[in-house]
Amino acid sequence: MEYALVLRWLVLYAALFAAGVPLVARLLPNTRGRGVGLAVPAATLVLVIPAYWVGQVAFGLPALLAGVVVLLAASALAALDVGALRDGRLELAVDVPRGPVLDAAVVFALSFAFLVLVRAFDPGVFPGGGEKFLDYGLLKSLRRASVLPPEDMWFAGTRVKYYYGGHLVTTLFAWLTGTPTRFAYNLALAGFYAMLVTAVFELAATVGEDHDLSRRVAGGIGAFFVGFASNLVTAWRFGILLLPEGLRRPVAEAIAENSEYTVATLLDGFSSFSYWSASRVIPDTINEFPLFSWLNGDLHAHMTGTSFLVLAAAVGYAYYRTPAPDLRRRRLLLAAIPVIAGWQAIHNTWSFPSVLALGTLSVALAPADPRTLVPGLSRVGDRLASRSRLSAEATRLGVALGVTVLGAVVAVAVAAPFFLGTAVSGSERTVDFLGPEMRSGLGGLLLVHGAFLVGFAAYLLSRLRVRRPVYLVGGVFAAAYVGTQIGLAALIVSVPLVVFGWVALRSDAPVGYETVLVVAGAGLVTLVELVYVNEQAGPGRMNTVFKTYMQVWVLWAPAMGVALAGLIRGVPSASRVASRVRDAAPSVATDGSGGGTRAAAVAFVCLLVVSTSIYGVAAVGSHLQEGPPGGTTLDATQFVETYHPQQAEAIDWLDDHEEASVLVEAPGTNYYPGGDDGRERVMYSWNANPASSLTGVPSVVGWAHEVGYRGPDAYYERVRDVDAIYTGGAATRARLLREYDVTHVWVGPSERGRYGEITFDMPGVSVAHRSGSITIYEVDRSALPAGNESASLA
Structure with missing residues (x-):
């Protein structure tokens, strides 16, 4: 294990923490x-945006310095008392209690250490079961880049057509710590995981303060649900084994009918357990949750961008609790949302609209009237709102949407190089x-979202105090009936949460921003x-569900922390909750739950925690049973020497060869004119x-992912050209090698599997390296034969 590197990255995160504290203290000044x-994540955002913009002209040291300078300047400006500076005095404007700092540090360190341990047992960037080849290739491309975006390693001569913000952050962190890419991959994964868990802990703890909840209880539950919990399919799977013999098969058949599991697999119990299958529940979709994703180990945008989504939610919360008269602060907070949204477009484009939607909901559902944001709008809004309660709500939502449109324009400007290129x-x-x-x-929806649904349902019902429960029950049944009739089962799941959450927020119910997050997730x-x-x-909606469900999990986890802690604590006074939100009141009165009610709440919470822990215990336990050959390590490429020793030396040679700028290797598709090639x-x-x-x-052409970036015509044209380079005559080869500015040709088992035996015997092409099963040819384009020469393939 590379303990010195682990310590180096912890020092980096400590420095980012110190620089970011003044920024977030300005964001949430009236919280404990x-x-x-x-x-x-706040410090990372301030560091990476200027680095991204400078990188459009000069990536490397100039971009890194720009980010560091802007971060230090912003941190110092946020930390200092501007009024005192005008008077010639140097005073700090930030006062942070020691307890919350220690809590955040402990949560981050434990989360980081946990993921470092997980990655040390499975560090390799294996191409199967994910997109680690894509992620690692992007990191290596960024290390070679002189400007942004980097050159596409699977489509030589062009720029990357993919969101690469997480890889950019990883590269900057690797430079700051002097870490080679092969180690930075896994250390960055651990850092992104710790950033997410700590951010959710903080948001749940802070929102919980409005309900007089323990910071550690609310934050701890939120951190658990984002960092370790899973969906319910594993609990049901193993719960079958506890049923009487006669009930096991019918229950297994019911679960199999609503998921991609088979009856045989379900009845096998522990013997057929795999961490993988819990993410494939609803047919023809991917239903990832955070723990699965980090166990699988891709450095992918749907994972690395999560902490910035939580940061956007925190900005929304800051707006939500800002009193209406403080108009300047409310506008400044709204201006921060598009900046985060712009960065998310670069980092994880799927999350870009979600950030803007969080801003919409925060404006529409905050106690402060959104009409006051726009001068002169209040009078017009009063006339519309006076007609009915429905008109009033529509007016609020309309203003919020208008603000969002303006924010979207700013967000596009922040990410202009991305959107335009x-x-x-x-x-x-x-x-x-x-x-x-x-x-x-x-x-399937209940298996994936069931734990959250029952938790939120219990929480909202305890807060709504419906005088006529028949209306509530009738509404649920109406949603169920409509959903059944039109084939939209999601209405049964999400409509009650949206309606009851919205009603609770816009009435005197003792709920807060956690319910805004519930509504946001239900909407997704x-x-x-x-x-x-x-x-x-991917086929159909597979990728859409895949990238969206992770966001649902991230939004619902902090809400779950507040909801479950609130069930245990009891129902607070609605008036005191409102007072605490609007005026930062010091405490919240609680109606008080009887001993039996509280005991039932504790039992309910324990049941949810246990049922969602079974997967984590089994998956992490099996993950840690056997480490990589040679012992635990964070080296992402050690597996090459272990499993592909015949090619390892050649890969190292190419990686270190500065003259290599364009490579030819077999394309990442087995399509061949008339059928498939010989590769299995x-x-x-x-x-x-x-x-x-x-x-x-x-490479001239790589994985067939490029079809999604360039279109099928452009991709398969290059595939045909690469085929011709390996199989054509010297004149054809020379023309194509010149056209693509090729410097090296790779010949290994994959190329022989597609083309058979390959040799080059022509001017301008010579053997540069040979080891194991690999021959690398070097191309001297100035010495290649002219197009009319007829030298042939030997």
């Missing part, structure tokens, strides 16, 4: 914790409506049952572009 658990691709993407046959069944669950992005990344498996396997993926040296 001052938002300290959000300090690292990187995001423009040759592939076709459309937003299409889902037919009933593609939608999720009720059983419904959205992916109505529309999807039709693209090449290509995509998501070692046969697909190991050289370019592990070195960052751009």
Whole structure:
């Protein structure tokens, strides 16, 4: 294990924490914790945005210095008392209690250490079971880049057409710590995980203060649900074993009917357990949750961008609790939302609209009237709102949407190089409506979201205090009936949460910002049952559900921390909750729950925690049973020497060879004119572009992912050209080697599997390296034969 590197990264995060504390203390000044658990993502955001912009001209040291200078300047400005500076005095304006700082530090350190341990037992960037080749290749490409975006390692001569913000953060952190890419991959994974868990802890703890909840209880529950909990399918799977013999098969058949599990697998119990299957529950979708994602170990945007989504939620919360008269602060907070949204477009484009939607909901559901944000709008709004309660709510929502549109314009400006360049691709993407046959069944939705649903239902029902429960029950049954009739089971799941949450927030019920997060997550669950992005990344709506469900989990985890802690604490006085939100009141009165009620609440919470822990205990336990050959390590490429020793030396040679700038290797597709080539498996396997993926040296054409970035015509044109380079005559080869500015040609098992035996005997091409099963040819383009020469393939 590389303990010195681990310590070096912890020092980096401590420095980011120190720089970020003044920023978040300004964000949440009237809270006990001052938002300290959000300090690292806040500091990272301030560091990376200027680095990204400077990197468009000069990436490397200039971009890194720009980010560091802006971060230090922003931190100092936030920390100092501007009024005292005008008087010639140097005074701090930030006062952070020691307890919350210690809590955040402990949560971050434990989370970081946990993920470092997990990665040390499985550090390799294996191409199967994920997109580690893509992620690692992007890191290597960024290390080679002189400007942003970096050159695409799977489409030489072009720039990356993919969101790469998490890889950019990782590269900056690697430079700051002097860490080679092969170690930075896993250390960054651990850091992103710790940033998420700590941010959720802080948001849940801070929102919980409005209900007089223990910071550690609310924050701890939130951290558990984002860092360790799973969906309910594993609990049901193992719970079957406790049933009487006659009930096991019927229950297994019911679960199999609503998921991708088979009856045989369910009845096998522990013997067939795999960490993988719990993420494939609803048919034809991917239902990842955070622990699965980090066990799988991709350095992917849907994971690395999560802490910034929580930061956006925290800004929304800061707006939510700002009193209406403080108009200047409310406007400043709203200005921060587009900045985060712009960064999320670069980092994880799927999260870009979610950040803006959080701003919309925060404005619409905050106690402060949103009409006051716009001069002169109050009078017009008063006339509309006076007609009915429905008109009043519609007016609030309309103003919030208008503010969001303006925010979207700012966000696009923040991410202008991305939207005008990187995001423009040759592939076709459309937003299409889902037919009933593609939608999720009720059983699958309950298996995936059930723990959150019962927790939120119990919480909202305890706060609403409905005088006529028949209306409430009738509403649920109406949603169920409509959902059944139109084939939209999500209505049964999400509509009650949206309606009851909205009503609770806009009435005198003792709820707060946690309910805004509940409504936001429920909206996303419904959205992916109505529309999807039709693209090449997987069949149907698979990728849409995949990228959206992670956001649902991240939004619901802090809400769950407040909800479950609130159930244990009892129901507070509505008036005191409102007072605490608007005026930062010091305490909240509680109506007080009887001993039996509190005991039932504790039992209920324990049941949810235990049922969602079973997967984590089994998956982490099996994960840690056997480490990599040679002992635990954070070296992401050690597996190459272990499992592909015949190619390891050649990959190292290419990685260190500064003259290598464009590579030819077999394309990452087994499609061949008239059928498939001789390789048994290509995509998501070692046969697909190991050289370019592990070195960052751009290949003329790589994985078939490029179809989604460039379109099928551009991709398969290059595939045909690469085929011609390996199989054509000297004149054809020379023309194509010149056209693509090729410097090296890779010949290994994958190339022989596609083309048979390959040799080059022509002017301008010579053997540069030979080891194991690999021959690397070097191309001297000035010495290549002219197009009319007829030298042939030997």
